[in-house]
Amino acid sequence: MNMIVANRPVAPAATSSRPLVRIVIVGHVDHGKSTLIGRLLHETGSLPDGKFETLKAVSERRGMPFEWSFLLDSLQTERDQGITIDTTQIGFRTPHRDVVLIDAPGHAEFLRNMITGAAQADAALLLIDAFEGVRDQTRRHGYLLHLLGVKQVAVIVNKMDRVGFDRQRFQAISDEISAHLTGLGVTPTAIIPISAREGDGVGAASKRLGWHDGPTVIGAIDQFEPARALEQLPLRLPVQAIYKFDDRRIVAGRIESGHLTSGDEIVIMPAGKIAKIRSVESWPATSLRERHHAGHAVGITLDRELFLERGDIIGHTNSAPRATKRLRARIFWLHDEPLTAGSAILVRLGTKESRATVAAIDKAVDPGELSNAASAAIARNHVGEIDIALAQPVAVDIHTDNPHTGRLVIEVNGRIAGGGLVIGIDAAQRATPIDIVPMESALQPEERAARYHHRGAVLWFTGLPGAGKSTLARALERRLFQSGGSPVLLDGDTLRAGLNGDLGFSAKDRSENIRRLAEVAVHLARNGHIAIVAAVSPSTEDRAAARRIAGDLFREIYIATPAEVCESRDPKGHYAKARAGNLSGFTGIGNDYEAPHASELTIDTSHRAIAEATGDITRMLSRTGVLLDTVADLAAS
Amino acid sequence: MQRPSPVPPSRKPLSSPALVSSNAQLAPDPDGGLAGPSMDRLDQLEAQSIYIFREAFARLKKLALLWSLGKDSNVMIWLARKAFFGRVPFPALHVDTGKKFPEMYAFRDHYGKEWELDLRIEPCPPIDAVDPTLPPAARSAARKTEGLKMALAKYGFDGLIAGIRRDEEATRAKERVFSPRGLEGGWDVRDQPPEFWDHFNASPPPGAHLRIHPILHWTEADIWAYTQRENIPIIPLYLAKDGKRYRSLGDADITFPVESNAASIAEILVELAETKVPERSGRALDHETEDAFERLRVAGYL
Numbered sequence: 001m002n003m004i005v006a007n008r009p010v011a012p013a014a015t016s017s018r019p020l021v022r023i024v025i026v027g028h029v030d031h032g033k034s035t036l037i038g039r040l041l042h043e044t045g046s047l048p049d050g051k052f053e054t055l056k057a058v059s060e061r062r063g064m065p066f067e068w069s070f071l072l073d074s075l076q077t078e079r080d081q082g083i084t085i086d087t088t089q090i091g092f093r094t095p096h097r098d099v100v101l102i103d104a105p106g107h108a109e110f111l112r113n114m115i116t117g118a119a120q121a122d123a124a125l126l127l128i129d130a131f132e133g134v135r136d137q138t139r140r141h142g143y144l145l146h147l148l149g150v151k152q153v154a155v156i157v158n159k160m161d162r163v164g165f166d167r168q169r170f171q172a173i174s175d176e177i178s179a180h181l182t183g184l185g186v187t188p189t190a191i192i193p194i195s196a197r198e199g200d201g202v203g204a205a206s207k208r209l210g211w212h213d214g215p216t217v218i219g220a221i222d223q224f225e226p227a228r229a230l231e232q233l234p235l236r237l238p239v240q241a242i243y244k245f246d247d248r249r250i251v252a253g254r255i256e257s258g259h260l261t262s263g264d265e266i267v268i269m270p271a272g273k274i275a276k277i278r279s280v281e282s283w284p285a286t287s288l289r290e291r292h293h294a295g296h297a298v299g300i301t302l303d304r305e306l307f308l309e310r311g312d313i314i315g316h317t318n319s320a321p322r323a324t325k326r327l328r329a330r331i332f333w334l335h336d337e338p339l340t341a342g343s344a345i346l347v348r349l350g351t352k353e354s355r356a357t358v359a360a361i362d363k364a365v366d367p368g369e370l371s372n373a374a375s376a377a378i379a380r381n382h383v384g385e386i387d388i389a390l391a392q393p394v395a396v397d398i399h400t401d402n403p404h405t406g407r408l409v410i411e412v413n414g415r416i417a418g419g420g421l422v423i424g425i426d427a428a429q430r431a432t433p434i435d436i437v438p439m440e441s442a443l444q445p446e447e448r449a450a451r452y453h454h455r456g457a458v459l460w461f462t463g464l465p466g467a468g469k470s471t472l473a474r475a476l477e478r479r480l481f482q483s484g485g486s487p488v489l490l491d492g493d494t495l496r497a498g499l500n501g502d503l504g505f506s507a508k509d510r511s512e513n514i515r516r517l518a519e520v521a522v523h524l525a526r527n528g529h530i531a532i533v534a535a536v537s538p539s540t541e542d543r544a545a546a547r548r549i550a551g552d553l554f555r556e557i558y559i560a561t562p563a564e565v566c567e568s569r570d571p572k573g574h575y576a577k578a579r580a581g582n583l584s585g586f587t588g589i590g591n592d593y594e595a596p597h598a599s600e601l602t603i604d605t606s607h608r609a610i611a612e613a614t615g616d617i618t619r620m621l622s623r624t625g626v627l628l629d630t631v632a633d634l635a636a637s
Numbered sequence: 638m639q640r641p642s643p644v645p646p647s648r649k650p651l652s653s654p655a656l657v658s659s660n661a662q663l664a665p666d667p668d669g670g671l672a673g674p675s676m677d678r679l680d681q682l683e684a685q686s687i688y689i690f691r692e693a694f695a696r697l698k699k700l701a702l703l704w705s706l707g708k709d710s711n712v713m714i715w716l717a718r719k720a721f722f723g724r725v726p727f728p729a730l731h732v733d734t735g736k737k738f739p740e741m742y743a744f745r746d747h748y749g750k751e752w753e754l755d756l757r758i759e760p761c762p763p764i765d766a767v768d769p770t771l772p773p774a775a776r777s778a779a780r781k782t783e784g785l786k787m788a789l790a791k792y793g794f795d796g797l798i799a800g801i802r803r804d805e806e807a808t809r810a811k812e813r814v815f816s817p818r819g820l821e822g823g824w825d826v827r828d829q830p831p832e833f834w835d836h837f838n839a840s841p842p843p844g845a846h847l848r849i850h851p852i853l854h855w856t857e858a859d860i861w862a863y864t865q866r867e868n869i870p871i872i873p874l875y876l877a878k879d880g881k882r883y884r885s886l887g888d889a890d891i892t893f894p895v896e897s898n899a900a901s902i903a904e905i906l907v908e909l910a911e912t913k914v915p916e917r918s919g920r921a922l923d924h925e926t927e928d929a930f931e932r933l934r935v936a937g938y939l
Contacts, residue, residue: 020678089803089810091856112831116813119833148833229676240691245724252720254688283723295676297687299722310695334831348836351695407834414840416831 020098021224024118026145027127028137029105032158036127036196036217037090037103038068043203043218046092068197096222111381112334115144115419123152123189123224125217126177130169130193131162134176136368142177143367143383146184147332147420149403153181154190154220161195165208190220229294230257234319235266236397236405238350239312243299250281250299251308256350256404258316259293260300268306269313269395270323276303311352313395313405321395321405324425326359326548327388331378331420332367335412338377339386341544342598344552346411349422350404352394353411355552359387360544376597378418385423389548398422426548441527448528449628452486456525457626458518458550459617461534462543462596463559465574465588466566468605468613469534472559475614477532485627488524490517492535511542518546525553530626538593555624557617558599563588565606600624679863682855683716688835689814689851690720690798696839697796697847700727701757703785706741707886708871709800712860713852714752715869717798729754730797732784734761734777736888744872759788768936774891774921775933782937795841798849804856805916808934816848817841824848824935857884857916858909865902876900885917893919 025033041047059066090101104117118124124145128138145153155177163169170193181188193212194201201209202217215223235258243250260266264277280292281299292298300314313321333339343358364375364384378384399406399421409419449455459476461469473489480487492513496503500516503509514537521531537543547554566588567575578586587593601620603613621627676684693700702717702725704710717725731745749756761784767776789797803810813829815837830838841847852860864871874883874894881894882905895918899905 091804113829116829116831116833240688241695243722245722245726248722250722252691254684281722283719293676295681295684297684297691297720351692409834409836414838416833416836416838419833419836 018093018096018098019226020100021122021221021226022100022102022120023123023125023221023224024102024104024121024150025125025127026104026114026118026141027125027156028129028132028135028141031127031129031132031135031138032196033103033127035068036125036156036158036194036202037101039196039199039202040101040217041090041092042068043199044092044094094218094221097224099221111140111144114141115148115332115334118145118150119148121148121150122227123154124150125154125156125220126188127156127158128173128177129162130157130159130173133173134180136366138177139180140366140368140381142181142186143184144332146181146186147330147383149399149407149421151186152224153186153188154192154217154224155181155188156217157191157193158196160193160200160209161198165193165195165200167211170212189223190214192217192220230402230404231259231294233257233294233402235260235264235314235316236321236402237298237300237314238352238405239268239308239310239314240351241310242308248281248301249305250301251314252297252299253314253351254297255292255294257294257402259291260298260314261291262300265317266302266314267317267320268308269315269321270393271308271312272320272323273306273308274317275306277301278303311350311354311394313350313352315395321397321402322425323393323395325390325393325551326426327390327394327396327408327422328385328424329388329408329420330383330385330423331410331418332383333378333380333418335415335417336380337412338379339384339410339418340377340598345388345417347388347390347394347408348411349394349396349408354394355391357389357547357552357554359389359547360541361386383420387544387548389551389554391552396422396425398425443528445526445528448486452484452528453628454480454485454530454621455626455628456528456553457530457621458521458525458546458554459530459532459621460521460537460543460546460550460554460556461532461559462537462556462599463561464563464566464593465536465586466569466571467559467561468603469536469559471610472557472603472605472613472617473532473534475610476617479614479618480530485530486528487530487532490521490524490531490533492517492533492537495520507539510539511545514539514542514546515549518549521546522550522553525550536587536593538587540594540596543596555601555620555626556596556599557620558596558602559605560595560602561605679859679866682852682859682863683719685854686713686716686851687720689837689849690717692835692837692839693796693798693815693849693851694721694726696837697849699792699794700796700798700849701730701788701792701794702727702798703800704729704731704745704754704756705800705886706731706737706745706872707800708860708864708875709802709852709855711748711869711871712855712863713798713800714754715867716851718752725752725754727755727798728757728792730757730759730788730794732759732761732781732788734780734784734888736777736890738872738874738886738889740872740874741886744870748870757788757792759784759791762787771933777888777891778938779933779936782933786937789846794846796847796849798851800852801850802855802857802860803853809853812848812850812853813838814850814853815839816850818846818848818937823937858906861902861905861909865906871902875905877904883919885920887920891921893921895919 025037027033056066092099102117102121104114126142128134157170157173174191178188192201192214193209194217196202200206205216236256237253238256239251240253243252260277262277262279266277267274278301281301315321339358341358341361345356345358347354347356361376361378362385364378364382366382397406406422408422410417461473463469470491477487477489495517500513503513517533517535521533524531570576574583574586575588577583601616603616605613618627702713714725761780764777764780766783767779771779801809813832818824832838839847874886876882877897877900880896880898882897882899883894886892895914897908899908
């Protein structure tokens with residue numbers, strides 16, 4: 001079978017005067033997407049000559065009643081299963097628009113294909129069966145349209161013939177879906193009752209729907225606007241590559257927002273280096289354009305030799321993106337394995353890629369369900385908010401400031417597994433760190449690793465008072481030192497005597513205490529040392545903050561000794577004091593210790609001798625790439 | 638290679654008088670490139686394709702561009718030169734069935750040199766080596782699939798850039814921009830990875846490869862309008878002679894002309910705005926059985 005719908009090619013003279021809109025059609029499976037598309041093609045005169053008659057004949061030959069959806073069942077595999085499995089694109093024209101209609105599958109199994117289709121769209125038609133009403137996939141698709149940034153949504157209430165064109169039924173569905181979409185920040189441009197099969201409300205107003213005073217489907221399409229290029233926003237030029245094909249060193253990329261001109265003073269983020277644009281290059285001849293705008297693929301040369309690389313973002317000096325290693329994002333998840341706290345992922349932000357760890361997960365829900373029972377992991381086809389600790393600093397914007405540089409995708413095993421919007425950038429990160437010039441060490445990490453036989457790391461011992469954190473930390477320090485390593489012990493109480501002397505035990509002070517410990521530890525780790533932190537650190541949130549600060553250098557070791565064993569040990573006499581009411585804010589005898597779920601290692605010292613436990617730790621350090629082979633062998637002997 | 642002027646000298650005497658440059662009577666961009674903030678449709682298509690080319694070049698190690706000599710793959714080469722400032726920094730692969738029109742070979746030999754392409758011409762196996770259950774024209778076309786597999790094995794490419802478009806044919810409408818192919822070169826339409834926000838899946842499993850489709854979002858009319866605007870050379874078989882022209886070029890024995898009086902690109906564009914005849918109607922392999930084309934594609938055809 002050949003292309004079954006006219007790809008009615010559009011003459012260039014016509015294209016310039018008629019806006020082109022890309023519209024995705026979404027909704028629950030079997031709510032009538034394919035039927036509506038077939039009807040739209042028919043009503044707009046877009047079908048090839050004789051196609052309607054041919055399909056009718058084919059239907060009769062197969063002994064099936066004619067369905068409009070046959071028009072789209074172009075793949076053999078699809079006919080066999082009777083559902084759309086991937087997005088199909090069809091071009092047609094309405095009175096005032098050139099339209100590319102993207103047909104996205106409604107089956108939950110193929111949500112990744114729905115997202116692939118919807119992410120390309122300027123606008124959406126959300127289809128609801130008047131008989132079945134709002135279903136889980138209707139809500140899910142509504143939520144995803146919001147996450148994908150599709151703001152123009154017309155709701156189509158189909159199959160009105162099955163409910164006798166009943167106005168009350170329409171109103172009830174209209175109210176329900178309006179409430180759902182408005183809750184997501186999406187205001188429908190129209191809510192339209194139709195019967196795609198019978199033709200009511202698609203192209204012309206219908207007598208049977210005489211009570212409806214809104215537009216028809218084609219009328220609603222005529223009001224959709226093409227997405228605008230983001231010219232009004234500050235300049236964002238993500239670097240795609242640096243080419244040195246000849247004596248020019250060309251920085252290539254596509255302008256995502258704003259505009260640039262040769263002579264502009266620019267800043268390259270996240271490093272914060274400043275340069276001027278010397279020229280804007282193009283082929284066949286260097287362009288005469290004064291300004292290059294959002295959407296253009298450009299190549300620029302700079303007035304000085306700077307190190308920059310793919311993934312950097314070029315902005316103007318007074319309006320640069322932010323640099324950070326910690327992000328919060330609202331994401332949808334498409335991978336079979338649920339996303340959990342502690343998961344190792346690859347994050348892509350524009351052309352930048354960085355390894356990362358999921359530091360925390362919040363608000364994980366199925367957007368199709370009405371009840372908002374949150375879970376600890378984000379399952380396939382669900383959504384949630386996550387804190388991400390990136391291995392490298394990245395340049396980024398909040399998505400409300402810049403929709404293009406404020407979104408990311410997540411890859412697992414080389415395959416796109418999810419995506420979402422940046423909703424927060426760690427407050428500790430400065431907006432434009434160009435005033436501060438951090439001094440880098442004269443030594444390379446490899447030089448230190450060659451001497452110490454290990455890489456830098458932050459080992460975070462958490463557990464109840466008396467669990468054995470300090471004892472183990474000291475034993476480990478001794479063992480690493482004996483094998484030629486460079487361990488540094490950071491004891492929470494010791495640091496409270498000096499650096500953290502201004503802090504008490506309120507929740508806020510405890511958080512600040514942890515933050516400072518983590519910052520000192522990561523500084524040591526970046527300089528090749530193994531920072532061993534022993535701190536009760538009872539709050540999951542504080543530990544997640546520490547993980548964010550240390551990124552992939554972080555190794556959490558949970559000393560899971562049972563509370564009664566800890567209390568019986570009571571090495572500092574704190575349990576006794578607390579029981580006697582002489583020690584407030586003491587963690588241990590209440591239930592205020594929040595045990596970790598995704599530690600790199602868990603040790604119960606009531607069952608494990610010190611030497612055995614230290615061996616467990618060094619093995620974990622070898623396995624996770626901290627100890628290089630030689631030192632691991634030495635330590636084990 | 639820098640051109641001396643944006644308007645190439647057209648219709649200069651070439652090795653074959655049949656080679657023409659498209660429509661030189663059309664003035665260059667009337668506003669001299671001083672485009673305002675809003676880009677027109679061709680500008681947008683071009684920018685998107687350049688972005689795709691640069692992503693492929695940045696993320697894959699061993700790329701090749703499949704040059705079929707047709708209007709679409711010539712636009713692709715033009716776009717690659719725009720993306721990489723005048724050169725095509727990877728080989729152009731012509732999988733040669735040996736049955737193309739003479740005008741196509743003349744075009745290849747001339748422009749392969751003029752465009753300074755790293756041209757690799759790879760032969761196809763004889764018809765006996767191809768699945769005998771396919772209908773005759775499809776079987777003939779499947780030789781190209783086999784030739785492609787042999788070229789892949791020979792060079793170890795991890796990415797092949799191909800000039801297919803969504804509007805050409807129903808199965809192509811479902812393609813991704815970066816489309817993984819299995820070890821046998823096959824396409825699994827049921828398990829395509831998600832692709833959105835111009836983020837592409839660029840990590841094929843070991844031994845497999847990616848097809849990259851930089852002009853997937855273009856239409857037949859876009860190709861002609863762009864060819865006209867940029868003055869890209871074409872094979873003259875596309876222009877009407879004695880009331881017939883070729884809309885799509887394949888092997889000489891299984892490709893047929895359509896009725897047409899369009900003797901210039903401008904006339905082709907007018908014709909396309911009115912026709913309801915599909916582009917590939919002259920390609921016999923598409924019409925033998927309902928699923929012949931899809932079977933070819935699942936097996937690795939373009």
